[in-house]
Amino acid sequence: xxxxxxxxTDLTTNEVWSLFELAKELKAKYVRGEAHQYLKDxxxxxxxxxxxxxxxxxxxxxxxxxxxxxxxxxxxxxxxxKREAFSDVARVISGYxxxxxxxxxxxxxxxxxxxxxxxxxxxxLTDLLHPCQVISDMFTIWEYRRTLxxxxxxxxxxxxxxxxxxxxxxxxxxxxxxxxxPEGYEPNAExxxxxxxxxxxxxxxxREPKEAVRGAHVIxxxxxxxxxxxxxxxxxxxxxxxxxxxxxxxxxxxxxxxFMHCLPAHRGDEVTHEVMESPSSLIFTQAENRMHVxxxxxxxxxxxx
Ligand code: CP
Ligand code: NVA
Numbered sequence: 001x002x003x004x005x006x007x008x009t010d011l012t013t014n015e016v017w018s019l020f021e022l023a024k025e026l027k028a029k030y031v032r033g034e035a036h037q038y039l040k041d042x043x044x045x046x047x048x049x050x051x052x053x054x055x056x057x058x059x060x061x062x063x064x065x066x067x068x069x070x071x072x073x074x075x076x077x078x079x080x081x082k083r084e085a086f087s088d089v090a091r092v093i094s095g096y097x098x099x100x101x102x103x104x105x106x107x108x109x110x111x112x113x114x115x116x117x118x119x120x121x122x123x124x125l126t127d128l129l130h131p132c133q134v135i136s137d138m139f140t141i142w143e144y145r146r147t148l149x150x151x152x153x154x155x156x157x158x159x160x161x162x163x164x165x166x167x168x169x170x171x172x173x174x175x176x177x178x179x180x181x182p183e184g185y186e187p188n189a190e191x192x193x194x195x196x197x198x199x200x201x202x203x204x205x206x207r208e209p210k211e212a213v214r215g216a217h218v219i220x221x222x223x224x225x226x227x228x229x230x231x232x233x234x235x236x237x238x239x240x241x242x243x244x245x246x247x248x249x250x251x252x253x254x255x256x257x258x259f260m261h262c263l264p265a266h267r268g269d270e271v272t273h274e275v276m277e278s279p280s281s282l283i284f285t286q287a288e289n290r291m292h293v294x295x296x297x298x299x300x301x302x303x304x305x
Contacts, residue, residue: 003301004114006107006123008131008168009194015300016172020139023289023296030065030292037067038299044068045097046124047089047113049075049104050227054263055124055132058291059101059298066295071097090116099302105228120301122294127161127228128188133262134165136293138173140286141218144258151175154216154253156209157243157270158236159187162222162262167191170201178204180212182239209243213253220260221245221270237269245271250280258282 004010011019029036044063046056056072063070073093080089090113093100099120104110107128114121123131142148152175155163159181167187170177171194179187186192186205195203206212213219224240225233250259259271259281267273276283 002118002120004121005131005297005301006110006114006121007129008135008165008172010131011135011172013172016135016138019135019293019296019300020142022299023139023293024143026295026299027289027292035067036065038303039063039098040067042066042068042098042302043096044070044298044302045073045093045100046070047073047075047078047080047093047100047102047104048124049080049102050125052103052124054287054290055101055103058287058294059124062291062295062298066298068098086112087116090114091118094118099298122297122301125161125227127226128191129165129168130161130262131165131168132290132294132297133162134169135297136290137220137260137262137286138169139293140260140282140289141258143289144282144285145217148173148175151218152216152254153177153218153220154209154212155179155220155222156212156245156249157181157221157240158224158226159185160222160226162220163187164191166220167195167203170203171195171198172200174201176202176204178206178212178216180206180209180243182243183207185239209245209249210252213249213257216253216257218258218260219245219250219253222262223264223266224270240270243270245275247272247274247278250275250278256280260286263287 060070094117101122101124103124107126164187166177224236261283
């Protein structure tokens with residue numbers, strides 16, 4: 001039976017670790033210049049209803065390095081839900097490609113796409129979740145710390161798709177996830193309730209960024225207005241003004257704490273230029289690792305090995 005990756009919760013803890021081991025192996029092969037064409041002659045269809053730099057390029061180049069091919073399918077070209085229903089497009093595309101990666105608005109839309117597709121579907125971001133981002137970021141943390149023991153991640157800002165995926169991550173690996181957010185901008189209640197029911201990692205919600213970062217190993221942030229919320233930006237800038245990650249905030253975290261951001265960043269809003277460019281910033285390693293981890297994911301879902 002085909003396996004989708006719509007949420008981190010689609011993987012078991014063992015599968016998360018297998019993914020990390022495979023990503024490490026694929027990254028090492030890439031660095032050594034060794035061929036690793038595990039998806040030779042396979043094609044990934046990439047459906048985008050929102051813009052992208054990292055997701056598009058990392059999947060496209062990743063497929064090429066695996067010996068396969070990727071097709072960029074922007075919404076306007078295929079006319080999803082305007083020219084043709086998701087359910088029809090899903091079945092049509094499934095007849096041509098070996099996997100689909102989709103970036104959509106409603107999470108229910110990608111669930112519908114996956115229901116009708118006969119090939120694996122990967123979530124390249126929805127309004128609810130951004131699983132590829134967070135699973136890659138956890139790999140990055142494991143890579144630089146060499147362990148995830150006693151890990152504390154402090155997320156400062158909006159309880160958005162990235163924050164929700166962090167909470168999902170805590171149901172598969174035991175770490176502490178803290179979020180400091182303004183009232184009314186908490187993560188999704190169902191995602192949080194599921195994490196509380198699994199009770200593997202800890203999820204803590206704060207109002208005050210200074211309290212959330214104390215002793216944390218990773219300080220993470222994301223934009224205050226996600227794609228689709230651009231018209232709320234000015235209002236959100238006022239609401240989130242105390243949620244800026246600057247050097248003073250970083251200095252309250254654990255010694256050697258690292259700064260992470262999924263990017264794109266709005267320098268001067270959620271994070272200062274100084275923090276982005278500081279030696280503690282892992283932002284470009286995160287971006288690069290998207291490709292290595294997603295290659296491992298593609299091999300796990302589409303590969304024959
Ligand atoms: N972080 C991330 O997903 O970036 P893009 O929106 O550029 O793909
Ligand atoms: N929360 C952001 C993440 C972008 C990668 C958004 O949805 O726009």
